[in-house]
Amino acid sequence: MDEDDMDYLEQAASDEDYGFEYSDDEGDNDDRSEDVENMYYKAKGLKEDEPEEALKAFRAIVTSQPEKNEWGFKALKQSTKLLFLVLQRPADALATYTELLSYTKSAVTRNYSEKSINSILDYVGEGGKTGKKKGGVGGKGSVKVDVEVLEKFYEVTREALAESKNDRLSTKTNLKLAKLWLDKKEYMRLNKLIRDLHEAISAGDDSDQSKGTVLLEVYALEIQMYNETKNFKKLKEIYNACLQVRSAIPHPRIMGVIRECGGKMWMGEKKWNNASEDFFESFKNYDEAGSPQRIQVLKYLVLAHMLVGNEINPFDSQETKPYKNDPEITAMTDLVDAYHRREVHTAEKILRDHKATIMDDPFIRQYIGDLLRTLRTQYLLDLIKPYTRLELSFLSRQLNIEKDEVEEILVGLILEGKVEGRIDQVGARLELDRHSALEKRRYAALDKWTTALEGVHGAIASKSGGSGGAASERMIMGGGFEIMV
Numbered sequence: 001m002d003e004d005d006m007d008y009l010e011q012a013a014s015d016e017d018y019g020f021e022y023s024d025d026e027g028d029n030d031d032r033s034e035d036v037e038n039m040y041y042k043a044k045g046l047k048e049d050e051p052e053e054a055l056k057a058f059r060a061i062v063t064s065q066p067e068k069n070e071w072g073f074k075a076l077k078q079s080t081k082l083l084f085l086v087l088q089r090p091a092d093a094l095a096t097y098t099e100l101l102s103y104t105k106s107a108v109t110r111n112y113s114e115k116s117i118n119s120i121l122d123y124v125g126e127g128g129k130t131g132k133k134k135g136g137v138g139g140k141g142s143v144k145v146d147v148e149v150l151e152k153f154y155e156v157t158r159e160a161l162a163e164s165k166n167d168r169l170s171t172k173t174n175l176k177l178a179k180l181w182l183d184k185k186e187y188m189r190l191n192k193l194i195r196d197l198h199e200a201i202s203a204g205d206d207s208d209q210s211k212g213t214v215l216l217e218v219y220a221l222e223i224q225m226y227n228e229t230k231n232f233k234k235l236k237e238i239y240n241a242c243l244q245v246r247s248a249i250p251h252p253r254i255m256g257v258i259r260e261c262g263g264k265m266w267m268g269e270k271k272w273n274n275a276s277e278d279f280f281e282s283f284k285n286y287d288e289a290g291s292p293q294r295i296q297v298l299k300y301l302v303l304a305h306m307l308v309g310n311e312i313n314p315f316d317s318q319e320t321k322p323y324k325n326d327p328e329i330t331a332m333t334d335l336v337d338a339y340h341r342r343e344v345h346t347a348e349k350i351l352r353d354h355k356a357t358i359m360d361d362p363f364i365r366q367y368i369g370d371l372l373r374t375l376r377t378q379y380l381l382d383l384i385k386p387y388t389r390l391e392l393s394f395l396s397r398q399l400n401i402e403k404d405e406v407e408e409i410l411v412g413l414i415l416e417g418k419v420e421g422r423i424d425q426v427g428a429r430l431e432l433d434r435h436s437a438l439e440k441r442r443y444a445a446l447d448k449w450t451t452a453l454e455g456v457h458g459a460i461a462s463k464s465g466g467s468g469g470a471a472s473e474r475m476i477m478g479g480g481f482e483i484m485v
Contacts, residue, residue, distance in 0.1 A: 036061060036071045044078065051086045055079055062099075068107040076100035077116055085123060090145045093124075094152055101160040114169050117157060121173065124153050125180045150180065151189075171200060171214060178221045187225055194222050212248030219245075220257045227261045235265050256285035260297050267304065267367060276304040284319055295328050296361070302332045303364055306339050306371055309378075313340070331357045344379045344399065348372070376401070377409055381418065384432065392428045403428065 043057030058075040065072045076096055083093035097120060104113035124145070154177040161170040174197055181190035197218045201211060219242045226235040239262045259282035266275035279301035286294035298320060305314040313336060315324040323329050331354035338346040351358060351368065359365050376399050383398060384390060395410075396403045410430055413419040421432035 036064070039064075040071055040075060043075070047078070047082060047086070051082050055082055055087070058082075068103050070108050073100060073103040073107045073113075073116075076103065077120070080120055081123070090124075090149045094149060094156070097153065098156045101156060104160065105164060110166075114166075117169065118172070121153065121157065121176050124150065125176055147184065147186065151177075154180075167200075171197070174200075175214075175217055175221070178218075182221055182224055182228075185228070187229060190221070190225055194218060194225075212245050213250050216242060216245055216248050216250040216254055216258070220254045223258055223261045227264060232265060232268055235261065239265060251289065252285040253289040253291050256282045256289060256291060256293065256297070258282075259285060260293070260300070263297075263300060263304065264363065267300075267363075270370075272304050272307040276301060276308055276310075279304055280319075287319065295323070295326065298323055298329060299332050299358070299361070299364060302336060303367060303371065306336065307367065307374060309374065311340065328357055339375055342375070342379050342382055344372070344375045347375055348400070373409070377413065380406075380409060381413070384419070384430065388432050390430045390432075392423075392430065395430070 039057065039061050043054050043061065046054035046057060058079045061075040062072045076099055080093050080096045080100060083089045083096060100116075104110075104117070108116075154173060157173050158170055161167075161173065174193060178190055178193045178197065181187070181193060197214075201215055201218065219238055223235055223238045223242070226232070226238060239258070242258045242262075259278045263275045263278035263282060266272075266278060279297055283294055283297045283301055286297055301320070302314050315321055315333060315336070324333055331350060334354075335347055335350050335358070338344075338350060359368065380395065380399065383395070392403045392406055392410075395406045399406060407423060407425075410419065410423055414421065414423070419432070421430055423430055
């Protein structure tokens with residue numbers, strides 16, 4: 001018994017009536033029903049070895065029924081699945097599916113029809129990927145479907161749902177189609193569908209608590225579209241709108257998507273702290289949803305954490321610790337260790353040796369230059385501490401980069417006040433002002449000391465002025481001051 005029959009039996013059990021008396025003339029109907037049932041299961045037995053014969057058998061069930069009933073619906077459902085996943089004839093599957101939709105009005109219950117429609121649209125939207133199960137239907141590979149045929153599947157579904165006034169399933173169908181257009185990078189079609197979804201949400205009942213949840217799902221699709229098209233202005237606008245939605249209980253995967261795109265937005269603005277916070281929230285949501293995307297987002301979190309310059313190990317938290325030894329994460333773990341030890345050469349070697357798990361991700365690759373610059377800067381600060389004068393060529397060899405890049409890093413450090421010194425471009429060396437720095441610290445200490453003494457003097461003078469007369473004079477003289485009052 002497959003999942004189709006399980007769904008039907010569960011629904012039949014929920015709709016079962018008790019306490020009715022049946023007349024004797026219903027025996028003939030039961031016999032006919034048993035014959036059709038036998039035909040149905042015989043046809044199912046042919047699916048794997050003789051799909052074409054199974055298809056004919058299912059068609060015979062449909063034509064043998066004078067009225068539309070559940071067996072005709074189930075036969076059409078199996079035919080659609082065979083045509084799409086096994087025989088890979090999407091256009092024929094569309095015709096069968098269109099016929100099936102006409103059965104949803106009266107032949108089967110609303111819940112069962114909704115489950116069936118969702119199941120069909122799931123494998124249609126995935127291009128047949130859901131059929132790739134060991135020993136199951138669709139083992140011949142994924143299905144290549146024209147965009148027009150795919151769109152027609154959803155169009156006939158929306159028309160049927162509009163007739164039955166099933167707004168809830170209609171919205172879910174549009175969301176599935178929007179996800180399909182996003183995956184296929186059909187941004188013009190996606191943009192139009194998102195506008196339609198926003199209009200439908202605005203026209204809905206404001207008291208409906210699911211309205212905010214659906215709105216967040218639409219925002220999640222929209223924010224992904226703007227992220228992929230690099231429209232960061234609109235991305236930020238949608239991101240801020242997401243955070244304003246209050247009356248919603250979204251699936252954690254939806255919030256994972258929104259926070260991930262938010263983290264990428266902050267990374268683009270080089271606001272590493274904000275990016276780190278959003279990636280952490282995204283990771284927690286993906287982890288709660290059981291989504292494999294949590295591993296990728298964890299890499300982004302580690303990257304942002306290092307760019308912040310935080311000395312705390314990101315794998316010390318309760319949420320991330322279980323993934324520390326994950327094969328996909330070990331390279332990032334080693335990179336964090338090298339970062340904390342300021343071992344720039346080790347970090348470079350890790351990046352070379354683990355290209356598949358780190359450098360093949362275009363988003364991570366985009367910020368590796370910033371990460372290496374941060375690491376080289378910290379390494380350089382430690383390297384120059386004992387010296388007063390260093391050749392740029394020496395620093396270039398130590399960092400394994402060009403002299404121009406060394407000079408650029410040093411200029412930045414000098415302007416930020418992290419290095420006291422100057423660059424002799426003629427001699428190509430860095431000259432550090434160790435004595436000048438010491439003098440500045442000495443004068444700063446003296447200035448603090450003077451300020452403190454002035455404060456003490458002011459306090460004593462204030463007390464002396466309040467006591468008056470000889471007592472005031474004695475206090476002042478006893479304090480050693482040469483001022484007579």
